[in-house]
Amino acid sequence: MPGFELFGDAERKELNDVLENGVLMRYGFDGMRNGHWKARQLEQELENKFQVKHAQLVSSGTAAVSIALASAGIGAGDEVIMPVFTFVASFEAIMILGAIPILVDIDDTLTLDPKAVEEAITRKTKAIMPVHMCGSMANLDTLLNICKKHNLVLIEDSSQATGATYRGKPLGSIGDLGCLSLDYVKIITCGEGGAVLTNYETYYKHSDHFSDHGHDHIGNDRGAETHPFLGYNFRISELNAAVGLAQLRRLDEFVAIQKKNYTILRNALSKIPQITFRTVPEGGVESYSFLSFFLPDLETARKATTALKEAGVDGCFHYYDNNWHYIRKWEHLKTLKTLYPLSAEVKEGLKYLKTKSFSQSDHFIGRNISCLIKLSWTEKEVVNRSQKMVEIISKYLV
Ligand SMILES: *Cc1c(COP(=O)(O)O)cnc(C)c1O
Secondary structure, three states, X not given: OOHHHHOOHHHHHHHHHHHHHOOXXXXXXXXXXXXXXXXXXXXXXXXXXXXXXXXXXXXXXXXXXXXXXXXXXXXXXXXXXXXXXXOOHHHHHHHOXXXXXXXXXXXXXXXXXXXXXXXXXXXXXXXXXXXXXXXXXXXXXXXXXXXXXXXXXXXXXXXXXXXXXXXXXXXXXXXXXXXXXXXXXXXXXXXXXXXXXXXXXXXXHHHHHHOEOOOOOOOOOHHHOOOOOOOOEOOOOHHXXXXXXXXXXXXXXXXXXXXXXXXXXXXXXXXXXXXXXXXXXXXXXXXXXXXXXXXXOHHHHHHHHXXXXXXXXXXEEOHHHOOOOEHHHOHHHHOXXXXXXXXXXXXXXXXXXXXXXXXXXXXXXXXXXXXXXXXXXXXXHHHHHHHHHHHHHHHOOO
């Protein structure tokens, strides 16, 4: 899956442009940079690729989510609905603004269950944030309708689904704002980086200023820029952007390789009648970065995952027992372990985490195994791996 598997000459060439003139900063230094504006260029290419009016590159995917929320005016005491299956970044990005993450169940798409979303809406709700986990998506039409009905902002966390589409549109381009991660283990990488995508000029301006100390970016005299509002530093460097440029140009190639490997694996596993696959919403096309399937029960999934690992079949995740991606193991969130005091309102707003049951999500995550699809596998390796997986998993099924 990750772009680093095919890191090479194209990335080196883009990087060398930056190293040769030494301008590592994305803004200013016009006379020294020999015409190289890697961050700007990558933003333009992201806009084309994702069919959006604006892309703002930033320092990480986590930053992109915080910036998207801030750009939509979401902050202290506001509630943001998000899924229990994601990466810890999702609630971190909400809480850093003083907002309250409201975690709700997922369904067999492994993403937000629209019914659970509707039930969680209160007068404090400001946004719904689906997270398109493991290369596939939430039911976006239903979520868009809910947003319209309740006047909420839809923010897509598309960090794990670069290259996937929904009704012909790239994920990340469908909500009011979309967030990408370009970290080292994502489908394409900058090393570290992220992007905010939007069709709204105001959100874009907010993202552009907020990610660079609130500077308005008007004129050529950096010190003369004014500050329409307070910001922070979430800038990306030219070095990171250069790598991302080469990677973005190879996205279609990466997805095609993933699709080929995914299909071989899926066809093999399909022969096991007790296996079902995650539901992809109608109109959705995956990025094929993971193959996610369900076994009949929790214990079978646990045993099969252990057996796969022991047999040297790497990259198969049972997220139920994983510390990073599922609420069951997020003790630090449930007990509110922070370095700094939280507001009384946030503490009160997060009390539900201690008591709420997520048995519906347990039912899906408990039975799920998600297998990373690598770009570097040869066809022979995929075929061997498929046979091995079928053999091992079948042992645990009656
Ligand atoms: C990776 C990831 C992020 C955060 O991205 P970083 O670039 O590592 O900060 C956010 N959400 C999800 C679902 C992710 O997988």
